[in-house]
Amino acid sequence: MLEKNPVIFIILAFVVIMIGTTITMIAPFKWINSDSDKIAEVKPYTPLQQEGRDLYMREGCNNCHSQTVRTLAADVERYGNGGGFSKSGEFVYDRPHLWGSRRMGPDLARIGLKPLTPAWHKKHLENPQSVVPASNMPSYAFLNKPLDTTYSERKMKLLNFPYTKADLDDLKGKSEMDAMIAYMRKLGTDISVKKAEAATQTPVASTNPFTDLKAVEEEAKTIYKQACASCHGEKREGTLGSALKGSAKSDAELYKIISKGIEANGMPPFGNSLGEQKIWKLVTYIKLDTK
Numbered sequence: 001m002l003e004k005n006p007v008i009f010i011i012l013a014f015v016v017i018m019i020g021t022t023i024t025m026i027a028p029f030k031w032i033n034s035d036s037d038k039i040a041e042v043k044p045y046t047p048l049q050q051e052g053r054d055l056y057m058r059e060g061c062n063n064c065h066s067q068t069v070r071t072l073a074a075d076v077e078r079y080g081n082g083g084g085f086s087k088s089g090e091f092v093y094d095r096p097h098l099w100g101s102r103r104m105g106p107d108l109a110r111i112g113l114k115p116l117t118p119a120w121h122k123k124h125l126e127n128p129q130s131v132v133p134a135s136n137m138p139s140y141a142f143l144n145k146p147l148d149t150t151y152s153e154r155k156m157k158l159l160n161f162p163y164t165k166a167d168l169d170d171l172k173g174k175s176e177m178d179a180m181i182a183y184m185r186k187l188g189t190d191i192s193v194k195k196a197e198a199a200t201q202t203p204v205a206s207t208n209p210f211t212d213l214k215a216v217e218e219e220a221k222t223i224y225k226q227a228c229a230s231c232h233g234e235k236r237e238g239t240l241g242s243a244l245k246g247s248a249k250s251d252a253e254l255y256k257i258i259s260k261g262i263e264a265n266g267m268p269p270f271g272n273s274l275g276e277q278k279i280w281k282l283v284t285y286i287k288l289d290t291k
């Protein structure tokens, strides 16, 4: 019967579709983005960080990098960097959000929590393969050019973010590279961090069990190449990190530095990932001043 009256049929079909739309797309606004989702520590971007964010979009970094740590244990372990999974309240100042859907590279939602110095970021962006040899990330050395700040203030006003004159003055003489690095170092840092416990582990043995380098040389070199060479140089000569060849530090001191790291200066902790035996082998290798 009904199908013989197209006008009524269209109206009824429209009503049915709108009921579905209301339930799935409009009604949820009643219970998402409520006050309980707000996270007080989350701060808006500074003008420099916002410029970095705009460059991130201009360069399409989001085509290879997502910015959301899912609730899965593996995701939290790999990309959480101590900040756990992403919460909705963290994205209130992201316009638009950059969650992304592809992970050719690692998730960057909490990259700011990784102990990576500005020098590391610069080297990596200029030539990713110089720090991660197998990386397929392209070079962004061309970001070493002056930042265009014509619209910086207007952007802040439009987004309704607080800023001071000092923030704007801070943009003077900055390069696009500086802005990108400032953005990278902000990501994820608003959330309070649970430090991994194992990073504070002390060695079981207090003396180095591997005094004879010959016995562990091959293995130590392989570990060094994989974990240390990107920052300390192929020949331990020092690049981003200090020169290590023939270190005058005691075995115990070296052990402590390698296992706990010096995070503030960009030396990551390896206590968790390498374990005691491998760290002692590295200590033996580092102290050697030949080759």
Ligand code: HEC
Pocket (backbone or CB within 6 Å): 056, 059, 060, 061, 062, 063, 064, 065, 104, 105, 106, 108, 111, 114, 128, 129, 132, 134, 135, 136, 137, 138, 140, 180, 184
């Ligand atoms: C073709 C895909 C691709 C593009 C485009 C890309 N990256 Fe990457 N990125 C990767 C891969 C793969 C890695 C992992 C290897 C490495 O560290 O280089 C990576 C690693 C990184 C890391 C280090 C992550 C970590 O946890 O150590 C940062 C930071 C980064 N990229 C930032 C950027 C920025 C900023 C841009 C845009 C200017 C960008 N990437 C564009 C693929 C890409």
Ligand code: HEC
Pocket (backbone or CB within 6 Å): 120, 224, 227, 228, 229, 230, 231, 232, 240, 241, 242, 243, 244, 247, 249, 254, 257, 258, 262, 265, 266, 267, 268, 270, 282
């Ligand atoms: C991401 C870069 C990076 C990686 C990877 C890295 N380091 Fe470092 N390392 C640094 C930086 C930067 C310093 C300087 C810290 C400072 O001056 O306070 C440093 C300092 C050190 C020191 C102290 C040197 C001294 O004489 O003061 C030792 C020892 C050391 N690293 C060993 C290692 C070993 C062994 C590995 C591999 C398991 C490694 N590092 C991997 C960046 C790195």
